[in-house]
Amino acid sequence: MVVKPVSELAEVTIRSMASNGSGVGKLPDGRVVFVPRTAPGDLVRVRVSAVKRRWANGHVDEVLQPSEGRTDPPCPLYERCGGCSLQHLPYTEQLKWKGRFVVDALSRIGRLEVDEVAVTASPKPLRYRNKITFTLKRLSGGRVVAGFHHLRRSNYVVDVKDECILPEPELSSAWTSLRENWGANAARLPAGGRLRLTLRNSKSGVYLFVQGGRSPWNAENLVNRVPSVSTVWHHPSDSEEIELVHGRPHEDVWGGNRVMLIGDAFLQVNRGAAQLLEEYVKVRAGFPDTAIDAYCGIGQYGRTLANLGTRVVGIDVSAAALASPFVRDDENYQTVQGTVEEHISDYLPTDLLVLNPPRSGLEHSVPVQILAAPPKRVIYISCDAATLARDLYRLAPVYSLVEHRAFDFFPQTAHIETVMILKRSGN
Template structure:
């Protein structure tokens, strides 16, 4: 029997859905989704909408609270659309996120893979390095900062958001007081009148530097010089103050036009030791300390060796790849946003000549990257994927398979699309080894995860092979050296860097066997660079040194 709107039911909350709502079932087995509830709650629920196989309800009365409930310490937590899990203990929140990741991989991916316990964030509150305050008016008509109520553009005043560092809240409040004192009007969406739309703030977790960006409807801000002096006097950590212009009737916060009022227009910080410069349009993980945990896990799953080529797809500013660059031979980063590629190149340059020399970044999609690397006779040993929430399209995944890496590390902010993509890769010969949820967004429904995939081949470490040399003629067995040893010899003797491809080409010329791997051309018609004479001579000298020719 269908549930009716406004019908009251007494239900027990069983678990949390992926959007953070509690899930219960009616007597007829219909799923009911109820926000602001916790697993174990017994509550009276009012039905607000029935959709046939499932319904939505609201909490009418909490009858028996779950032992996992905690006191909500933010007055805006209910109406505000931010902290949807603030009523839950952090231990229970981590467990709920683990269950949702596990459910996604089993239900969507059809994969029974190990999902490890969720890695907690080092900081549960005050962890965000970025905040975008919409500016509105409080009940007294004064300018105020806050956040939009869920699924609306109604601003809920919030002078002290628990997710932001206290200093960012203080700057937001100081700006509102300045606006009130100088008659600077907040923007009103209904009337399309007013000047200040948003206060956009960033803070470097390690440097402490702060960026202030005022999003306004026009490029002229009254009393701007006085405002700059006022902020700098109160907050010495401010590195730059900007005016961004957005006059469009849009949900997009930032416009394309930005004017510096003070400082260089960016702040500086580090992530996993990678130096970064952040402007208002830079994409950057909002929880620096947890992101460093995330990237560390990704590096473990990559299992890089000094001879490996690492391809970082969706590389953004290059932070994931550059955090691993010390462990590989070469890093190639690919991103379709030109500004991000320029930032990645600059970040690599700031890490020194040695890193910049072994790092390349270019603007392309995954398919173009595959074609370009193949033309150079290169195949990545490891590919790191860090796509947006929608995941990878099939063309990108097909390009990954074409490049044939031994390992794929998939970093995702959406377990559902990650599970879907892992399922597709499994049909192409890859095996999902394990999944590690990482909490980058405490008190919210969101969770990141890292997935380790490898080629579905025989694990040679587990294969026991026995043979005997008895009766064999061993006089013809060659002495030899590994590719890294040959490269090291060439570098030591000549100062030249040579690729595995060049070594293979010279070995073939010398009549030496080259194994069927990624260093050998797939066909004689494959277009690839040829070893220069100077490097060929150096490689031949190394082969002679190791008594291979």
């Protein structure tokens, strides 16, 4: 429980980093303080913003003495924007700390003895995102702000024109053109106080997905002025349906398979890093006779195995994701719509189980079902080291960890993608 909000100043030496990217130091009273945008070795004046019994949050008032491990962030919005958390570290330092974040979670939560987790760098540390989402707010007096949420004031939107260094160049160009052409008070966008605008770059070009606002919306008045956007989807706030309001669905290729992109279809935002992970999974999977592709989405991993002759069952709750591939089911790949906890036991045991759950990890009954009919091997892909470690601990009675690696899908942030290779113990 928060004891009190405060606004006091203290000099702090940053000693380490937390898994969210904040620097960690100690206040004069001995309490641990978490300070975003700091690097180990920094001496900083911290403005303490909230104090709990054993720890506190703060933000940098002034960097008194920067550490050798600090660099100037390349984005001019970095000190205000909440999108990135590690731009003040050189990229090699980012990778080092991300590996440590994973080791800490595996040790502290998973109770595993892991000395080091190697991190594969992103082919592009900047301009790597093929998808970017902005928040647009209409303010009083006809003013519009559109960008990302503020670092410390989450209800405040930092206006972003062309400053962001994460999206691919095609997306930056499209965003600039949208801003220049949506008109006074963004009148050429759907009516409504707040909208979410997502741009995605695919093999077919750039498309726009608008969430919020009212229907109907005549998108032609906008897209006729923005030729770089070839397709527009709209999910009105007063409807459960996603509407194609301009153009036709884009096609893309993932895992060697053609997919159709509908609305806000889930795909990895870093294509180069995703391809490295896909190859890693393919090599470690070998040539099993049977496999389950749990939380399969479009089937990026399972369809790759199916193309090599493995009989695969893909399970996912999203009908849209399962319908995205042009060939949904074939001789080697069968899809099942529903939750993994509902269906996984129907297909166990199997030679290989590929797990790629959301950030929350496995639903509590899934490890129980796996242990009741354990596959020979498990490949667990995770975007959250803490829930990954928790689930590995649950699987420990039957499985041993034989290999691990992390992949940097999100440079300049504290997020990291991790792969664990598990082998069934005994027979």
